[in-house]
Amino acid sequence: MCLSIPSKVVKVSDDKTMCTVDTMGVQRDANLMMMDDDDVKIGDYVLLHIGFVMNKIDEDEALSSIETYKEILEVMDEEDRKRAILEDDECKARSQQYVEEIKS
Amino acid sequence: MGLELKNLYDDFRDGDTIKAYAKIIAEDAKKLKKPISIMEVCGGHTHTIMKFGLPQLLPANVNFIHGPGCPVCIMPKERIDHAYVLAMQADVILVTLGDMIKVPGSNGSLQDARAKGADVRFVYSPMECIKIAEENPEKKVIFFAIGFETTTPMTAVLVDQVIKLNIPNIFFHINHVTVPEVMVELIDSRDVHVDSYNNQIDAFLGPSHVSVISGSKIYDKFPRDYGRPVVVTGFEPVDAMQGISMIVKQFVEERCELEVQYKRVVNHDGNLKAQALIEQYFEKMSLFRWRGLGNVPDSGLKLREAYKAYDAEVLYKDVLPIAEIEDHKLCICGDILRGMAKPQECTIFGTACKPTTPIGSCMVSSEGACAAYYKYGNLI
Numbered sequence: 001m002c003l004s005i006p007s008k009v010v011k012v013s014d015d016k017t018m019c020t021v022d023t024m025g026v027q028r029d030a031n032l033m034m035m036d037d038d039d040v041k042i043g044d045y046v047l048l049h050i051g052f053v054m055n056k057i058d059e060d061e062a063l064s065s066i067e068t069y070k071e072i073l074e075v076m077d078e079e080d081r082k083r084a085i086l087e088d089d090e091c092k093a094r095s096q097q098y099v100e101e102i103k104s
Numbered sequence: 105m106g107l108e109l110k111n112l113y114d115d116f117r118d119g120d121t122i123k124a125y126a127k128i129i130a131e132d133a134k135k136l137k138k139p140i141s142i143m144e145v146c147g148g149h150t151h152t153i154m155k156f157g158l159p160q161l162l163p164a165n166v167n168f169i170h171g172p173g174c175p176v177c178i179m180p181k182e183r184i185d186h187a188y189v190l191a192m193q194a195d196v197i198l199v200t201l202g203d204m205i206k207v208p209g210s211n212g213s214l215q216d217a218r219a220k221g222a223d224v225r226f227v228y229s230p231m232e233c234i235k236i237a238e239e240n241p242e243k244k245v246i247f248f249a250i251g252f253e254t255t256t257p258m259t260a261v262l263v264d265q266v267i268k269l270n271i272p273n274i275f276f277h278i279n280h281v282t283v284p285e286v287m288v289e290l291i292d293s294r295d296v297h298v299d300s301y302n303n304q305i306d307a308f309l310g311p312s313h314v315s316v317i318s319g320s321k322i323y324d325k326f327p328r329d330y331g332r333p334v335v336v337t338g339f340e341p342v343d344a345m346q347g348i349s350m351i352v353k354q355f356v357e358e359r360c361e362l363e364v365q366y367k368r369v370v371n372h373d374g375n376l377k378a379q380a381l382i383e384q385y386f387e388k389m390s391l392f393r394w395r396g397l398g399n400v401p402d403s404g405l406k407l408r409e410a411y412k413a414y415d416a417e418v419l420y421k422d423v424l425p426i427a428e429i430e431d432h433k434l435c436i437c438g439d440i441l442r443g444m445a446k447p448q449e450c451t452i453f454g455t456a457c458k459p460t461t462p463i464g465s466c467m468v469s470s471e472g473a474c475a476a477y478y479k480y481g482n483l484i
Contacts, residue, residue: 003148004316022109034378050201051230051231051232052258054316054317054375056369063107069124072121072124
């Protein structure tokens with residue numbers, strides 16, 4: 001019921017009460033009466049709910065979250081590699097490779 | 105790198121990131137002094153949690169309680185009966201959102217009313233009422249409005265337009281409800297009829313899109329006055345796992361705060377224009393009866409007195425039934441919503457009570473806890 005769809009604004013009507021949004025290739029009209037005048041511009045990312053734009057999506061915050069996830073995955077990869085080496089210390093070649101990676 | 109639309113979908117559903125958060129939560133949860141139960145208030149979260157099998161990814165000492173945040177589920181039968189009775193009036197076109205189609209009242213659902221010849225229209229947006237009213241000037245178009253704060257301002261915009269455009273034949277039956285009041289009810293019940301009250305909720309995963317409208321400010325009092333952390337969290341599975349991780353960290357670090365995981369759309373103040381529209385046209389009802397929970401003080405909205413000429417509950421008060429209809433005796437939805445039972449502990453779950461023939465509130469819509477367990481139950 002409360003689900004909303006991230007979409008990109010491709011057109012704003014002259015009276016600024018409606019806009020056209022693109023949702024992964026599907027275009028539809030959305031009402032802008034819940035947003036302040038001039039708040040929504042072409043190229044903005046917005047949340048769409050039952051035919052209305054309910055808010056803009058903050059690009060910097062979205063990118064910052066995605067960056068955080070990448071960093072977590074990198075740390076996890078590193079930890080997994082260390083664990084694999086510790087669990088398998090017979091494998092000298094891999095340990096050597098890891099040491100060289102760290103040095104580089 | 106710039107943001108692309110697909111990032112907003114793919115990067116917040118990424119399987120590796122979900123697993124990474126599962127590891128982080130598992131490590132942090134080892135330091136918990138006691139098991140914690142997190143209520144996801146919103147039905148959208150319940151759906152995400154069950155669809156992506158998140159309980160399976162969490163350690164045994166981190167549990168979910170599925171909250172009452174499905175506006176279709178919590179609608180008491182007498183309100184559904186109102187919709188049915190209004191729909192059966194000869195000069196009425198009843199308009200509502202698609203979620204209401206199959207919800208059974210005591211005489212049947214709106215789908216049944218339609219089969220009996222009633223003019224019921226299911227729309228994607230409330231604004232479609234204007235076109236329906238223009239095309240049917242001899243009919244009264246009644247918008248049966250449902251939903252939490254997410255959907256309330258859209259109804260307010262329609263009221264605003266009906267007044268400004270002087271549309272003579274659109275009326276409203278308002279069933280909007282609010283989230284903070286029911287959260288208070290769940291942890292600090294004021295209903296004397298709730299004798300089995302035994303609150304199990306340690307923290308809340310705050311709703312996503314209610315908070316877009318209202319701002320995170322509506323939860324300020326929960327850490328401050330009730331000692332319950334709240335993390336406002338998005339609906340994608342990565343959002344949910346990050347939100348859960350933030351709650352677990354609060355307990356490990358002995359913090360009790362309001363935090364926002366869903367910063368890309370939620371801020372403290374919310375959408376002020378939407379709030380002003382709600383304030384202009386709606387006021388609180390002293391009581392709204394929630395299916396499964398009973399009367400919850402201050403949790404419902406109605407049109408302000410100044411706009412009663414548009415209120416179908418006032419206009420049709422002579423034909424609308426007023427008797428309260430109790431929940432089925434075997435149904436334990438009230439206990440499920442309070443975190444005292446899980447759906448599979450109910451004797452009629454999956455047998456007499458199914459999504460096609462729901463008996464209790466939590467089975468009515470796909471966002472209800474029982475319906476989600478029925479559909480995705482093999483994952484847990």
